[in-house]
Amino acid sequence: SGAEAFCDYRMPQMCVASEKVYEPEGLSRVDAPYPAFGYAVAKAFPSDILKGGILFTTFSLLVFLWSVWLFARNGWAMAAAIFMGPALHAIGVGNQIFLAIGGILVFLAWKDERGWKKGAAFLALAAASALKIIPAAFGLLLVKERRWRECFVLATLGAIFVFVPFVWIGGWEGFGAFLENLRMHSEQYGPLGRFGIVPFDRSLRLLMGMPKESVCATYALDRMLTVAVGLLCL
Numbered sequence: 001s002g003a004e005a006f007c008d009y010r011m012p013q014m015c016v017a018s019e020k021v022y023e024p025e026g027l028s029r030v031d032a033p034y035p036a037f038g039y040a041v042a043k044a045f046p047s048d049i050l051k052g053g054i055l056f057t058t059f060s061l062l063v064f065l066w067s068v069w070l071f072a073r074n075g076w077a078m079a080a081a082i083f084m085g086p087a088l089h090a091i092g093v094g095n096q097i098f099l100a101i102g103g104i105l106v107f108l109a110w111k112d113e114r115g116w117k118k119g120a121a122f123l124a125l126a127a128a129s130a131l132k133i134i135p136a137a138f139g140l141l142l143v144k145e146r147r148w149r150e151c152f153v154l155a156t157l158g159a160i161f162v163f164v165p166f167v168w169i170g171g172w173e174g175f176g177a178f179l180e181n182l183r184m185h186s187e188q189y190g191p192l193g194r195f196g197i198v199p200f201d202r203s204l205r206l207l208m209g210m211p212k213e214s215v216c217a218t219y220a221l222d223r224m225l226t227v228a229v230g231l232l233c234l
Contacts, residue, residue: 006053009094012042013049021170022177033185035178036165037130038096053094060098061091067105086195096131103128104135111141122154130161137231191215196226 004010015032016039018024024032034042045059046052064087068078081087090097103124110121128135136158142151166175191213193199201222202215215222 005092006049006057006094008090008096009042009045009053009056010049012039013047013052015039016043016169017047020174020177022174022181029177029181030184030188033178033182035130035133035162036169036174037127037161039169040165041096041099041131057091057094057098060096060102063102064098067102067109070109071105089194100128100132100135103131104138107138108141122150122157126154126157126161129158130165134230140231187216190223191219197222197229198226 011027011031012034014027015021015024015034018027021039022032023029045056061082065078065081068081069075072078082091086097089095103126107121107125107128110117110124112118113121125135125138129139139151139154139158142154163175166172166178170178191198191202198215198219201218202212205214206212
């Protein structure tokens with residue numbers, strides 16, 4: 001894809017090394033859209049981009065593969081998962097998405113268990129939602145099954161993972177900056193997305209001789225359709 005090796009590991013490391021994590025020195029705010037919990041994860045690994053990137057990517061890949069095994073109990077599924085387009089991209093850039101997907105799969109595998117496994121399932125989905133937001137949609141499975149008490153527990157855990165890290169990373173002022181950075185990031189990189197309805201829209205426009213930037217005109221609709229298809233599949 002032409003992306004810099006471990007660039008998605010480098011950027012949060014630059015942010016956590018800055019005095020203001022959402023206004024980092026030497027990095028555009030567009031590239032600082034990470035939630036506070038994402039920065040907390042970044043802080044747990046070395047600041048050296050090569051060593052830290054290799055260590056983080058290896059760790060998150062192992063978590064991902066373990067979660068695939070937990071969910072599917074199939075070695076072929078584990079092998080196939082590595083060669084998915086998003087997975088190959090995440091390996092190259094050191095993205096935190098492996099941890100988010102892992103949290104989803106742990107939730108799906110253990111949400112109907114009892115005791116510590118059910119607790120781990122809820123913690124895993126709450127953490128995944130704090131990293132990437134979209135995993136929270138899997139909480140709709142509890143709504144569908146009318147498990148209202150567990151919906152409340154999951155929502156509470158999610159709120160803790162999302163908001164509490166801002167107490168020591170960025171502060172409440174940082175929360176507002178996070179939302180603004182997230183908006184700017186979406187506006188700049190969303191129309192260039194590789195997955196969902198956006199690339200189909202962009203391809204059609206390119207075939208008609210229109211510039212790729214023209215997708216901005218229908219980007220909001222593309223995203224809504226992508227989310228709708230995802231929820232329908234769920």
